[in-house]
Amino acid sequence: MNPIAIGPGQLLLCLLFVAIAGGASLALGLRLERDLLWGTLRTFAQLFLVGYVLDSVFAIDKPLLVLLVFAFMVFWAAHAVRGRVKDPQVTIFVPTFVSMIISYLAVTILVTAVVVQVDPWWSPQYFIPLGGMIAGNSMNAISLCLERLLTGLRERREGIEQSLSLGANYREATADLLADAIRAGMIPSINALMTVGLVSLPGMMTGQILAGVAPVSAVKYQIVVMLMLVASTAIGAVVVAWVVRRRCFTPAQQLILQ
Amino acid sequence: MRLELQSVGLSFGSNEPQFEDVDLSVEGGDLVIIEGPSGCGKSNLLRLLNRLHEPTTGQLLIDGASAVDSDTVNLRRRAILVAQTPTVRQGTVRDNLCWPFTFRVNRRWTRPTDDMLRRRLDGLLLQEVALDDESRTLSVGQRQRLALLGALLLEPEILLCDEPTASLDGASRAAVETQLETRCTAGAGVVVVTHQDITTFSTTVRRTRLHRHGLQETA
Numbered sequence: 156m157n158p159i160a161i162g163p164g165q166l167l168l169c170l171l172f173v174a175i176a177g178g179a180s181l182a183l184g185l186r187l188e189r190d191l192l193w194g195t196l197r198t199f200a201q202l203f204l205v206g207y208v209l210d211s212v213f214a215i216d217k218p219l220l221v222l223l224v225f226a227f228m229v230f231w232a233a234h235a236v237r238g239r240v241k242d243p244q245v246t247i248f249v250p251t252f253v254s255m256i257i258s259y260l261a262v263t264i265l266v267t268a269v270v271v272q273v274d275p276w277w278s279p280q281y282f283i284p285l286g287g288m289i290a291g292n293s294m295n296a297i298s299l300c301l302e303r304l305l306t307g308l309r310e311r312r313e314g315i316e317q318s319l320s321l322g323a324n325y326r327e328a329t330a331d332l333l334a335d336a337i338r339a340g341m342i343p344s345i346n347a348l349m350t351v352g353l354v355s356l357p358g359m360m361t362g363q364i365l366a367g368v369a370p371v372s373a374v375k376y377q378i379v380v381m382l383m384l385v386a387s388t389a390i391g392a393v394v395v396a397w398v399v400r401r402r403c404f405t406p407a408q409q410l411i412l413q
Numbered sequence: 414m415r416l417e418l419q420s421v422g423l424s425f426g427s428n429e430p431q432f433e434d435v436d437l438s439v440e441g442g443d444l445v446i447i448e449g450p451s452g453c454g455k456s457n458l459l460r461l462l463n464r465l466h467e468p469t470t471g472q473l474l475i476d477g478a479s480a481v482d483s484d485t486v487n488l489r490r491r492a493i494l495v496a497q498t499p500t501v502r503q504g505t506v507r508d509n510l511c512w513p514f515t516f517r518v519n520r521r522w523t524r525p526t527d528d529m530l531r532r533r534l535d536g537l538l539l540q541e542v543a544l545d546d547e548s549r550t551l552s553v554g555q556r557q558r559l560a561l562l563g564a565l566l567l568e569p570e571i572l573l574c575d576e577p578t579a580s581l582d583g584a585s586r587a588a589v590e591t592q593l594e595t596r597c598t599a600g601a602g603v604v605v606v607t608h609q610d611i612t613t614f615s616t617t618v619r620r621t622r623l624h625r626h627g628l629q630e631t632a
Contacts, residue, residue: 316465316496320463321564321567322486322489322493322513322567323518324486324516324517327515327516405467407464407485408486409464409467410465
């Protein structure tokens with residue numbers, strides 16, 4: 156059942172692939188050689204680093220450390236969201252990070268403890284890859300959701316203020332806009348349910364198959380992952396949109412965005 | 414209800430203030446007209462009265478008490494502002510007019526009947542508009558009157574109107590002015606921002622002009 160291990164010689168052999176791309180770049184004058192070299196070096200360095208870190212985390216096998224790695228992943232996911240949803244007027248990093256960590260923690264624990272029934276629930280072999288997939292996937296959902304929310308609040312400012320002027324509170328004045336934003340965040344993970352297995356084989360499933368797991372077992376894991384991602388994008392988008400919307404208004408229900 | 418602005422100023426960022434030292438008091442039965450060249454901050458002055466904006470200097474008083482600690486939703490429900498460019502929501506004319514009655518603050522209010530809506534639309538010379546019409550098909554002038562009616566249906570204690578007759582012809586303008594006057598006679602305070610000359614009001618009108626350094630009563 157054990158997969159064929161890749162030795163250092165085989166790894167070096169793979170540099171041939173880079174050489175092929177590099178050759179093409181030189182021959183056609185694409186001037187991509189520098190990026191190729193740098194990219195290859197980074198790939199080696201970053202992945203080996205992660206590999207060794209995970210090796211130690213697995214060896215130390217302490218819940219606090221596992222949760223720290225989880226928090227680290229969510230931190231970078233929230234950082235990526237902030238990078239994509241740059242807004243000059245509202246700071247979204249802290250609320251995004253806090254809502255992400257709470258909702259993803261809940262979903263990941265639910266999956267490891269209740270669905271997969273790992274013992275203990277924080278076992279790094281399960282908790283870290285599952286948590287990582289949740290953070291990586293919902294990051295896109297949350298970016299989409301926030302982009303839609305903030306653009307909507309700006310574009311429909313007059314309508315929102317008209318509702319406020321008739322006695323709506325900020326939640327009533329933006330209820331339809333919030334729903335739009337959450338829907339925008341959730342649609343990709345729902346669409347993925349439709350196309351999975353037809354358009355592409357999911358990375359986790361192919362990885363398990365390569366590692367020697369029987370395809371039908373790998374499929375069962377993939378189903379768990381797909382459904383878990385639907386839940387985490389939904390919860391993440393709802394919580395983050397809810398919290399960020401609140402920050403777009405003053406306590407006196409005045410829209411801050413210009 | 415009495416709203417008072419006390420030596421209020423408004424500036425954005427580090428720019429020169431748009432206006433300062435503005436004093437204004439409105440209460441039930443008042444009809445105040447605010448005139449002034451475009452861009453002098455008339456609309457923003459209205460927005461200070463229902464706290465869509467906070468003044469940079471000075472303060473707003475509600476019945477003599479500082480507005481800072483008051484419930485904004487309640488203030489805006491009692492002192493309704495009708496903006497110059499009204500937004501209509503997707504849905505019918507009826508949906509638009511009844512929507513505010515779904516707000517928490519209006520929970521105890523019964524939504525108007527179709528008969529009543531019809532009568533009020535006719536009163537604003539909107540006979541050609543049906544309750545089932547899609548609101549987005551209305552013209553600017555029709556939307557403006559629809560928005561005004563939306564506010565009137567809530568029977569505000571103070572009505573703040575920004576250029577309510579800007580895109581209307583003579584007859585519709587007169588109809589709007591009549592409605593404002595009726596509201597005023599019924600005991601509400603009405604503030605109208607305009608650059609047009611309103612002469613048809615028969616009630617006593619307080620005319621003011623907004624300057625950079627204050628609000629002046631004119632004859």
